[in-house]
Amino acid sequence: MQTKRMTFNSRWLPYALLAPQVIITLVFFVWPASQALWQSMLRQDPFGLRTTFVWFQNFERLFEDSHYLASMKTTLIFSVSTTLLSMSVALLFAVMVNRMIRSQNAYSTFLVWPYAVAPAIAGVLWWFIFNPSVGILPYILEGFGYDWNHRLDAGDAMILVVVAAAWKQISYNFLFFLAGLHSIPQSLVEAAAIDGASRTKRFWTIIFPLLSPTTFFLMVVNVVYAMFDTFGVIHATTEGGPAQATNILVYKVYRDGFVGNNLGSSAAQSVILMVIVIALTVVQFRWIERRVNY
Amino acid sequence: MARIVIDDLHKVYAGGVKAVTGVSLDIADGEMIVLVGPSGCGKSTLLRMVAGLETITNGTLTIGDRVVNDLEPADRDIAMVFQNYALYPHMTVRGNLAYGLKNRGVSKPDIERRVNEAAAMLEIADFLDRKPRALSGGQRQRVAMGRALVREPAAFLFDEPLSNLDAKLRVQMRVEIRQLQRRLRTTSLYVTHDQLEALTMADRLVVLNGGVIEQVGTPMDVYAKPASVFVAGFIGSPAMNMIDAGYLRDHGSMPAEMPSGTDIVGVRPDDLLLAKPEGPHLALQGTVALLEPAGAESHIYVTLDGNSAPLTVRVQGLPSVLEGQGVPLYAPLSALHPFNKASGKRTD
Numbered sequence: 001m002q003t004k005r006m007t008f009n010s011r012w013l014p015y016a017l018l019a020p021q022v023i024i025t026l027v028f029f030v031w032p033a034s035q036a037l038w039q040s041m042l043r044q045d046p047f048g049l050r051t052t053f054v055w056f057q058n059f060e061r062l063f064e065d066s067h068y069l070a071s072m073k074t075t076l077i078f079s080v081s082t083t084l085l086s087m088s089v090a091l092l093f094a095v096m097v098n099r100m101i102r103s104q105n106a107y108s109t110f111l112v113w114p115y116a117v118a119p120a121i122a123g124v125l126w127w128f129i130f131n132p133s134v135g136i137l138p139y140i141l142e143g144f145g146y147d148w149n150h151r152l153d154a155g156d157a158m159i160l161v162v163v164a165a166a167w168k169q170i171s172y173n174f175l176f177f178l179a180g181l182h183s184i185p186q187s188l189v190e191a192a193a194i195d196g197a198s199r200t201k202r203f204w205t206i207i208f209p210l211l212s213p214t215t216f217f218l219m220v221v222n223v224v225y226a227m228f229d230t231f232g233v234i235h236a237t238t239e240g241g242p243a244q245a246t247n248i249l250v251y252k253v254y255r256d257g258f259v260g261n262n263l264g265s266s267a268a269q270s271v272i273l274m275v276i277v278i279a280l281t282v283v284q285f286r287w288i289e290r291r292v293n294y
Numbered sequence: 295m296a297r298i299v300i301d302d303l304h305k306v307y308a309g310g311v312k313a314v315t316g317v318s319l320d321i322a323d324g325e326m327i328v329l330v331g332p333s334g335c336g337k338s339t340l341l342r343m344v345a346g347l348e349t350i351t352n353g354t355l356t357i358g359d360r361v362v363n364d365l366e367p368a369d370r371d372i373a374m375v376f377q378n379y380a381l382y383p384h385m386t387v388r389g390n391l392a393y394g395l396k397n398r399g400v401s402k403p404d405i406e407r408r409v410n411e412a413a414a415m416l417e418i419a420d421f422l423d424r425k426p427r428a429l430s431g432g433q434r435q436r437v438a439m440g441r442a443l444v445r446e447p448a449a450f451l452f453d454e455p456l457s458n459l460d461a462k463l464r465v466q467m468r469v470e471i472r473q474l475q476r477r478l479r480t481t482s483l484y485v486t487h488d489q490l491e492a493l494t495m496a497d498r499l500v501v502l503n504g505g506v507i508e509q510v511g512t513p514m515d516v517y518a519k520p521a522s523v524f525v526a527g528f529i530g531s532p533a534m535n536m537i538d539a540g541y542l543r544d545h546g547s548m549p550a551e552m553p554s555g556t557d558i559v560g561v562r563p564d565d566l567l568l569a570k571p572e573g574p575h576l577a578l579q580g581t582v583a584l585l586e587p588a589g590a591e592s593h594i595y596v597t598l599d600g601n602s603a604p605l606t607v608r609v610q611g612l613p614s615v616l617e618g619q620g621v622p623l624y625a626p627l628s629a630l631h632p633f634n635k636a637s638g639k640r641t642d
Contacts, residue, residue, distance in 0.1 A: 193347070
């Protein structure tokens, strides 16, 4: 295919047009990232008076630190649960809305609204709902004989952050799933109906496989979201507690760096996170391009 | 193998749009019925009602001995071939063929045997393990056919199955579908907007317009004796010429034998002659507006003196007329089709 080529009259114009984006990337990504890289190999004394270059010692210590390894496990549980919960609920909503004819737009609008809520606000919202002393949910659960207290119980705390983090992401997933459902030709579903497949069978053998590119894309996006974008939710609800039970990696970076003042370790942790996010991005691009046509 | 009886079927959509109004049709066992009409005539809606993909607003539909109005598509014992083939893109050809059998709980060896039989019959055995996207248009069409016939249903429903193919392939598939249907003797309902497809494939032809049946008959009956102005214009290519009876009277060439109520006279392009025929005939005078050679035949567009719409004349080979030349035109009286303008119906 022939592509149309534009030529600029001035040699400098293309550079000038690219400059803003390049400058923003340099200032807000490359510079802090390299700072983190540099800092991850330094160690400061408790008063910040002396700094020593320690090579990879920060990393070595991290992988020997049982708290850090526990945080990795917590992050894994948290992100997998959040992804599963938000995606399955979103898929359920999308399938239900897709069946409607006239009210589709109205329902879509309502279901997308939560996405506009800031993570910290959502966190506070859930903080109130789940609050062991004044919250509505513990009150109801008490009626069923369950004593909810996420300040003491690690399991309760994990459920709280998973629900709070997933809730917002449902809107986003819903939109993609709905668009995915729209792009499945109606005649395929009709053909399957004639071929004797029940409604459930049609969903699992035709619709769900055809949604797989969307599902895969959302899975990566959701894992990235759960691992890196949920700082606000954690901060507003459990602050990593009780006893580190919800202290996911990205929150630990903040705790160790800005509360514990261990900048070297904090920087090393953020470098590890950077490597993870780069790996996820590579996986996303490689796989999605391969699987998009089934 | 089944007889299909469509009795006074109506379809009114939620918005109040009437797609089909009172269609009745008795399809014999093993018969190939072609529903033909312009887009929006209700032919696809009618087919989809038979398939069970659209609800029936009113009327009775019987397949075999069962009234199937309220049955799910799967329970009607029919198979459908879709316009866009509707092959499952994530399954291999084998998977596509086997899907309907699996859902019906056919045993594994039986599935294997029937898939292989169908694949052999349609010459798609070589690509059983490919995905649909790796197939050409014609091969996909065969797979879609295969998916219908492995099920060995009581009836085949075709929804414009050839309209996505190029012209050459369309002719080839048309012949193959017809041969296959003849061999299997499965009752078939075939929807198309292509009048040539309709003429060549049908045992009986049903011409639909505006949700009602205009005419039912064998292709040659419909061609030789169209029941209405609409059918006359729709079946046959180039379309039948319609001459206003008023014009003929003014020019003193209106035949006296025309039935009463005739105010349009139709004549097929083949029946307009440049040379005077034997026997009683209609004689006209016009000017050649355009000469269109089309290989074995040529189309001459002739503007009648004092009449703006040109008539189409079809002749064999290349005629020795020039554009702008005055020519006489003749038509045997036996070849004229008399119609009434107000009712749109044939008057004889």
